[in-house]
Amino acid sequence: xxxxxxxxxxxxxxxxxxxxxxxxxxxxxxxxxxxxxxxxxxxxxxxxxxxxxxxxxxxxxxxxxxxxxxxxxxxxxxxxxxxxxxxxxxxxxxxxxxxxxxxxxxxxxxxxxxxxxxxxxxxxxxxxxxxxxxxxxxxxxxxxxxxxxxxxxxxxxxxxxxxxxxxxxxxxxxxxxxxxxxxxxxxxxxxxxxxxxxxxxxxxxxxxxxxxxxxxxxxxxxxxxxxxxxxxxxxxxxxxxxxxxxxxxxxxxxxxxxxxxxxxxxxxxxxxxxxxxxxxxxxxxxxxxxxxxxxxxxxxxxxxxxxxxxxxxxxx
Amino acid sequence: xxxxxxxxxxxxxxxxxxxxxxxxxxxxxxxxxxxxxxxxxxxxxxxxxxxxxxxxxxxxxxxxxxxxxxxxxxxxxxxxxxxxxxxxxxxxxxxxxxxxxxxxxxxxxxxxxxxxxxxxxxxxxxxxxxxxxxxxxxxxxxxxxxxxxxxxxxxxxxxxxxxxxxxxxxxxxxxxxxxxxxxxxxxxxxxxxxxxxxxxxxxxxxxxxxxxxxxxxxxxxxxxxxxxxxxxxxxxxxxxxxxxxxxxxxxxxxxxxxxxxxxxxxxxxxxxxxxxxxxxxxxxxxxxxxxxxxxxxxxxxxxxxxxxxxxxxxxxxxxxxxxxxxxxxxxxxxxxxxxxxxxxxxxxxxxxxxxxxxxxxxxxxxxxxxxxxxxxxxxxxxxxxxxxxxxxxxxxxxxxxxxxxxxxxxxxxxxxxxxxxxxxxxxxxxxxxxxxxxxxxxxxxxxxxxxxxxxxxxxxxxxxxxxxxxxxxxxx
Numbered sequence: 001x002x003x004x005x006x007x008x009x010x011x012x013x014x015x016x017x018x019x020x021x022x023x024x025x026x027x028x029x030x031x032x033x034x035x036x037x038x039x040x041x042x043x044x045x046x047x048x049x050x051x052x053x054x055x056x057x058x059x060x061x062x063x064x065x066x067x068x069x070x071x072x073x074x075x076x077x078x079x080x081x082x083x084x085x086x087x088x089x090x091x092x093x094x095x096x097x098x099x100x101x102x103x104x105x106x107x108x109x110x111x112x113x114x115x116x117x118x119x120x121x122x123x124x125x126x127x128x129x130x131x132x133x134x135x136x137x138x139x140x141x142x143x144x145x146x147x148x149x150x151x152x153x154x155x156x157x158x159x160x161x162x163x164x165x166x167x168x169x170x171x172x173x174x175x176x177x178x179x180x181x182x183x184x185x186x187x188x189x190x191x192x193x194x195x196x197x198x199x200x201x202x203x204x205x206x207x208x209x210x211x212x213x214x215x216x217x218x219x220x221x222x223x224x225x226x227x228x229x230x231x232x233x234x235x236x237x238x239x240x241x242x243x244x245x246x247x248x249x250x251x252x253x254x255x256x257x258x259x260x261x262x263x264x265x266x267x268x269x270x271x272x273x274x275x276x277x278x279x280x281x282x283x284x285x286x287x288x289x290x291x292x293x294x295x296x297x298x299x300x301x302x303x304x305x306x307x308x309x310x311x312x313x314x315x316x
Numbered sequence: 317x318x319x320x321x322x323x324x325x326x327x328x329x330x331x332x333x334x335x336x337x338x339x340x341x342x343x344x345x346x347x348x349x350x351x352x353x354x355x356x357x358x359x360x361x362x363x364x365x366x367x368x369x370x371x372x373x374x375x376x377x378x379x380x381x382x383x384x385x386x387x388x389x390x391x392x393x394x395x396x397x398x399x400x401x402x403x404x405x406x407x408x409x410x411x412x413x414x415x416x417x418x419x420x421x422x423x424x425x426x427x428x429x430x431x432x433x434x435x436x437x438x439x440x441x442x443x444x445x446x447x448x449x450x451x452x453x454x455x456x457x458x459x460x461x462x463x464x465x466x467x468x469x470x471x472x473x474x475x476x477x478x479x480x481x482x483x484x485x486x487x488x489x490x491x492x493x494x495x496x497x498x499x500x501x502x503x504x505x506x507x508x509x510x511x512x513x514x515x516x517x518x519x520x521x522x523x524x525x526x527x528x529x530x531x532x533x534x535x536x537x538x539x540x541x542x543x544x545x546x547x548x549x550x551x552x553x554x555x556x557x558x559x560x561x562x563x564x565x566x567x568x569x570x571x572x573x574x575x576x577x578x579x580x581x582x583x584x585x586x587x588x589x590x591x592x593x594x595x596x597x598x599x600x601x602x603x604x605x606x607x608x609x610x611x612x613x614x615x616x617x618x619x620x621x622x623x624x625x626x627x628x629x630x631x632x633x634x635x636x637x638x639x640x641x642x643x644x645x646x647x648x649x650x651x652x653x654x655x656x657x658x659x660x661x662x663x664x665x666x667x668x669x670x671x672x673x674x675x676x677x678x679x680x681x682x683x684x685x686x687x688x689x690x691x692x693x694x695x696x697x698x699x700x701x702x703x704x705x706x707x708x709x710x711x712x713x714x715x716x717x718x719x720x721x722x723x724x725x726x727x728x729x730x731x732x733x734x735x736x737x738x739x740x741x742x743x744x745x746x747x748x749x750x751x752x753x754x755x756x757x758x759x760x761x762x763x764x765x766x767x768x769x770x771x772x773x774x775x776x777x778x779x780x781x782x783x784x785x786x787x788x789x790x791x792x
């Protein structure tokens with residue numbers, strides 16, 4: 001599909017030529033999938049899968065090495081009382097905490113818990129390309145396995161698609177390491193700022209064409225983050241992208257997913273839109289912090305038959 | 317390991333079905349005068365649910381007399397008082413909605429997700445809506461004091477047993493009529509539960525009478541000289557017979573009959589949502605929907621793309637136990653209907669259309685039909701012309717908007733149509749030209765009590781729902 005990114009005009013024509021999104025229909029479909037009733041064995045499977053898909057996140061101005069180390073320990077052994085609990089997929093931090101997280105996870109063994117770093121002047125992305133690339137390079141140099149970049153929403157909304165495309169490509173290049181490997185790139189749209197479903201579909205294709213390994217809904221820092229409909233739309237986009245190009249891209253909803261019930265709704269959407277091939281931490285992630293404890297409480301309930309309480313899961 | 321959903325059955329314990337039921341006449345349940353009974357079975361398991369009385373001529377007579385007696389005081393009540401009863405019925409339906417949803421899924425075979433999320437909320441909404449009209453008839457546009465018609469004889473189908481009851485009973489009572497209603501032979505139970513709700517609401521005796529039976533009971537009812545109004549929803553064939561019976565009398569008649577709706581997808585349609593709309597159009601309620609989008613008209617330039625998406629989506633439909641909360645497609649309502657669907661689908665193959673259905677395991681007992689689509693269908697095929705009333709979609713293509721209109725209208729029916737395009741002006745242009753009672757734009761099978769519903773041509777006449785729905789029950 002190289003020709004669609006050959007020029008600004010070609011890219012614009014392609015993105016504006018994608019099928020429209022009917023908001024009522026999309027929201028209706030997401031709501032219908034939300035009525036699936038996931039019980040007993042299916043629930044146990046979904047809870048463990050959801051835990052293994054979490055990018056356990058702390059993105060606060062008040063983050064300290066101590067806080068990050070505590071989060072890393074939690075990611076490796078989410079439930080200290082039950083060592084059969086799966087590990088989370090990654091710990092997600094700001095670039096300056098990558099080193100701390102890498103050290104904290106160094107002796108954790110297998111399967112590895114990755115370190116994901118936000119970058120490119122997260123969350124606003126309002127910095128020069130030079131600064132964004134330096135931010136990315138810094139995170140990669142500190143050992144980040146994954147980079148969560150934000151797009152320039154201003155450029156996207158003013159129709160400068162090629163600028164957004166080139167920026168993603170440049171960040172992707174910067175994710176490359178000296179040994180030829182590359183940090184995984186997740187591209188954050190900030191759906192709440194893109195505002196329309198048509199924009200979200202266009203942005204999905206734009207990011208995938210530019211080489212995103214994952215597309216991610218949001219930073220968690222604005223009013224509207226991941227919602228079932230906007231995530232469903234991105235799932236449809238990765239499905240169609242693979243059909244068109246053969247390249248499989250992952251999806252990460254982030255922000256606002258706090259309960260087991262919510263998480264299971266997202267897994268149902270993945271299951272019925274993309275199927276088994278995407279049902280692994282390699283292709284689907286949850287960007288979340290408080291979700292993990294709710295999953296753990298539900299997991300304890302399933303194994304013991306009774307509800308525990310917030311004092312039976314760890315607070316970090 | 318795949319994400320397989322464990323069974324999630326809705327509890328049957330919430331509904332208590334008696335081993336036998338009588339006819340509901342003059343506020344009491346009583347046996348049929350002739351003592352005849354028939355069985356109502358669950359189409360998903362063929363289990364006998366209950367034995368119900370089979371009303372004959374004497375019972376029809378008794379019910380009409382009871383309704384006639386009740387009419388004088390019921391029609392004399394102030395509208396606000398009638399409204400109170402209807403509001404009360406609506407609230408009781410809401411309170412008992414889980415029980416009624418389970419009952420409906422057991423007796424009809426429809427998935428609990430639909431009876432719970434579509435049928436029951438709409439049933440309650442219909443009663444609430446017409447309860448609101450009861451004291452506002454003077455402002456409905458028919459002068460200061462429009463009068464009711466008298467006793468209404470109502471015959472309803474098996475596809476939405478309780479919802480069709482609501483469509484008939486709510487406006488009739490709001491306008492001051494009394495009713496004798498005959499539910500379908502295969503789905504009598506929810507109407508009998510409704511009789512109980514009428515008693516619970518303290519509705520005066522004789523205002524609502526329920527006669528269970530088969531086609532012969534319905535024929536006796538519509539032919540009875542004591543009724544003033546006939547309302548029927550069902551097949552075109554029976555509708556025609558009723559029209560012949562009523563001809564020459566001063567009974568008023570409304571008919572809501574079959575359909576062969578076109579669901580028209582243009583090349584600029586929102587594809588993913590259009591596919592959802594196609595699925596909802598034809599597989600909702602196993603396709604047992606008079607306004608089902610049973611003919612897909614897709615623009616040739618996007619036909620392959622749409623069909624690929626549609627097949628992928630159909631492969632995710634979950635067919636099985638109607639009481640499982642994750643079931644999308646339940647059981648076919650009766651052996652008779654299954655035979656009819658099977659015969660028409662076979663004719664599609666015999667006439668050269670290409671049949672496709674996703675791999676899906678059907679239960680061994682009960683009546684089942686896998687969601688099926690036919691490509692390469694032409695206007696000359698039986699499956700493009702006759703109402704199948706099952707989960708079978710006929711796919712045709714078109715090249716221009718004018719051709720789409722021509723093909724969509726080229727049917728003896730005219731109940732509904734769907735248009736899928738992002739272009740607003742085309743929606744308006746199409747809606748103007750389609751001869752169908754309901755035209756949905758970028759959606760399908762959406763119902764609302766405020767919106768009138770009814771057909772063109774052989775799909776019937778008269779409107780149900782909305783302000784228009786009052787007209788069928790007023791002497792105006």
